Amino acid sequence: xxxxxxxxxxxSSTVRLRRMLGRDPHERGRAATPLELLFxxxxxxxxxxxxxxxxxxxxxxxxxxxxxxxxxxxxxxxWAWINFSWFASAFDTDDWVYRLTTMVQMVGVVVLALGLSDxxxxxxxxxxxxxxxxxxxxxxxRVAMLAQWLRLAAQSPEHRPAALTYAGAIAxxxxxxxxxxxxxxxxxxxxxxxxxxxxxxxxxxxxxxxRRPTPWHPHHIAERYGLLAIIAxxxxxxxxxxxxxxxxxxxxxxxxxxVLVVAGVVLTFGMWWAYFAMPFGELLxxxxxxxxAFGYLHILVFAAIAAVGAGLHxxxxxxxxxxxxxYAEATRAVAIPVGIFLVAYVGIADVLMRRVHAAHVGxxxxxxxxxxxxxxxTETGTPFALDILLVAAAPWIVVIGAETVGRRHLTAHLTxxxxx
Numbered sequence: 001x002x003x004x005x006x007x008x009x010x011x012s013s014t015v016r017l018r019r020m021l022g023r024d025p026h027e028r029g030r031a032a033t034p035l036e037l038l039f040x041x042x043x044x045x046x047x048x049x050x051x052x053x054x055x056x057x058x059x060x061x062x063x064x065x066x067x068x069x070x071x072x073x074x075x076x077x078x079w080a081w082i083n084f085s086w087f088a089s090a091f092d093t094d095d096w097v098y099r100l101t102t103m104v105q106m107v108g109v110v111v112l113a114l115g116l117s118d119x120x121x122x123x124x125x126x127x128x129x130x131x132x133x134x135x136x137x138x139x140x141x142r143v144a145m146l147a148q149w150l151r152l153a154a155q156s157p158e159h160r161p162a163a164l165t166y167a168g169a170i171a172x173x174x175x176x177x178x179x180x181x182x183x184x185x186x187x188x189x190x191x192x193x194x195x196x197x198x199x200x201x202x203x204x205x206x207x208x209x210x211r212r213p214t215p216w217h218p219h220h221i222a223e224r225y226g227l228l229a230i231i232a233x234x235x236x237x238x239x240x241x242x243x244x245x246x247x248x249x250x251x252x253x254x255x256x257x258x259v260l261v262v263a264g265v266v267l268t269f270g271m272w273w274a275y276f277a278m279p280f281g282e283l284l285x286x287x288x289x290x291x292x293a294f295g296y297l298h299i300l301v302f303a304a305i306a307a308v309g310a311g312l313h314x315x316x317x318x319x320x321x322x323x324x325x326x327y328a329e330a331t332r333a334v335a336i337p338v339g340i341f342l343v344a345y346v347g348i349a350d351v352l353m354r355r356v357h358a359a360h361v362g363x364x365x366x367x368x369x370x371x372x373x374x375x376x377x378t379e380t381g382t383p384f385a386l387d388i389l390l391v392a393a394a395p396w397i398v399v400i401g402a403e404t405v406g407r408r409h410l411t412a413h414l415t416x417x418x419x420x
Contacts, residue, residue, distance in 0.1 A: 017095045020155045025090075025215040032223055035102060036088060042106040044231045046077045046113035047306045051239060053120045055313035058333050059323035062124060069120040070310070072194070074303040076112060076134065079201060080105070080141045082295055085224045086205075087145065089216040091152055091159075104144040112137030129190045135181035139174050146170045162208040169204025173197050206292065218288065222281030225298055229275055232302055233268045236309025240264040243316030256319045259385040263392040264312045267338070270395030271305065275345060277402035279410070283352040286417045293351040300344040307337035315388065327384040328375075335371045335391045342367050342398055353413050360409075363401030367394040 023030075050073040057066035084105060092098065115133025122130035146167050153163035176197045180190060208214075240261065247257050284294060311333035317323040318330045346364045350356050374390035 017097060018093045020091050020093050020098075020152050022156060022159060022215045023090055023092060023217065025217050027217060030217045030220040032220070032227055033088075033092065033094065035094065035099060036085070036224065037227070039084065039102055039106060040081075040228055040231055042109045043077055043081050043228065044235050046073070046109050046116075047232055047302075048235050048239065049113045049116050050074055050077065051235070051306045051310040051313065053116055054307065054310040055239075055243075055317065057120055057124070058310065058314045058329065059317040059325060061324045061329070065120060065123040066310075069116070069123050070307065071303070072119055072129070072131070073112075073116045073134065074306060075198065075299065076138045077109065078299045078302050080109060080112075080138065080145070081228065082298070083142075083145055083205075086214070086216055086221065086295065087148060089220045089224070090214040091148070097151070098148075101144050101148055105141045108137045108140030108142075108144065110137070111140060123187075126187070128184060128187050131190075132181045135177045139177055142170050142174050146174070159212065159214065161211045162214060165208035165211060166204055169200060169207070173200045173204070176200065202296065209292075213288070216291070218284035219281035221291075221294075222279075222284055225280065225294075226276065228302060229305060230272065232305040232309075233272055236305065236312060237264055237268050239309045240312040240316060243313045244319075247316065247320045251320070254319065256384055257316075259388060260312065260315050260319065263388040266389075267308065267312075267334075267392040267395065270392065270399055271308070271338070271341060274342070274395045274398045274402060275301075277399060277406070278345070278349045280348075280352070282414060283349075286414070287352060287354070290352040290354075294348055297344050297348045297351070300340055301348070304337040304341035304344065308334060308341065311335075311337060315384070318384075327387065328378045331378040331384065331387045331391065332375055334388065335375050335394075338391060338394055339368055339371050342395065346398070353410075355413070357406075357409050359401060359405040363398050363406070366401075367397040370394045370397065 050070055053073075054066045054070040057063075057069065084102070112134050115131070115135075115137060118130040118133055122128060149163045149167040149170065153160045153167065156163070176193070180193050180197070185193070241264075244257050244261055247254065251257075280294065284290060311330070314323065314325070314333045315327075315330040318325065318327055323330075342364060346360050350360055370390055371394045374387045374394075377390070378384070378387040
């Protein structure tokens with residue numbers, strides 16, 4: 001196996017301290033490590049808590065609270081995961097220092113997740129955002145990541161400029177987050193300050209990678225993103241089943257409960273199939289320049305997947321009679337995030353292929369039309385079973401398009417790129 005200059009092959013099972021120089025971006029058989037899989041589980045917990053809080057707020061009719069609290073939490077959760085995953089793809093040493101630093105990040109995400117309820121409750125009260133615990137957990141995660149970049153800067157002269165740029169952006173942003181948490185501002189100033197800090201967080205990698213791109217592995221990155229998508233989809237199914245179980249215990253099996261479970265599984269499977277119909281690893285391998293579009297747009301993909309699970313949960317609350325809203329709101333709570341997922345997914349594919357395909361636009365338009373039909377019908381009083389099944393059918397339009405016309409376009413694109 002050949003390696004690029006300044007890179008290391010895949011670490012062995014030993015955990016002895018090793019110099020952090022970089023991994024081979026063309027390493028054969030590169031796959032997710034057991035540590036990465038364990039790391040993902042902490043983020044599943046965070047997504048589950050964020051989704052549950054969102055479902056409760058939606059069921060009570062507090063739409064702004066649900067969207068605001070979920071957006072705040074989902075960005076922090078997903079952004080921390082993205083940073084770790086790209087760093088690990090390029091510089092994972094798997095020694096004891098690296099493992100302990102990863103454990104610290106896991107502690108941080110658990111703390112963040114436990115603080116999400118405070119964020120939602122404070123938004124409901126309307127006096128500002130109680131984000132102290134969330135910020136504390138986020139800062140723990142990011143400071144651990146800062147330590148990783150500083151270690152790289154000290155041990156790898158080749159990657160020192162990029163590492164210091166990453167570290168500088170993280171440090172500035174974390175100081176800002178601490179200030180936001182300590183200074184109890186009103187809601188609007190907090191939102192403005194948070195948006196400014198989000199920009200700093202997002203622009204840091206752009207500046208760093210312009211100096212010297214890090215040696216991330218395209219197939220490994222695609223696998224990591226796919227694994228988190230699967231875990232998030234599974235969390236949605238688990239949440240739906242957990243929400244329907246009390247209905248069955250108290251009311252027995254009802255038609256709506258059965259349809260909700262079936263629709264949840266069909267919807268989840270359709271979103272999974274649609275996502276993995278696109279070989280993101282192959283596309284990233286041929287065009288590493290699409291990495292930022294792939295990485296950043298997935299924030300919408302992961303958030304939408306988690307929000308779909310929350311929407312299904314709202315449907316269960318409505319069936320149980322524990323919601324302040326009705327079936328129309330429950331249908332919209334599922335249809336809207338499904339639409340966001342499909343738009344983001346197709347957008348990522350077209351950006352990586354550097355072309356907006358008419359076939360992609362057509363299948364996306366058809367899927368959105370079905371979602372819109374479900375929303376319109378539910379406002380007219382049609383049965384919830386019909387509405388939610390229409391929503392569940394939408395991703396399958398994209399699946400059919402991707403496996404037929406889309407497959408031919410993809411093959412032609414890969415052939416054309418390889419020819420050049």
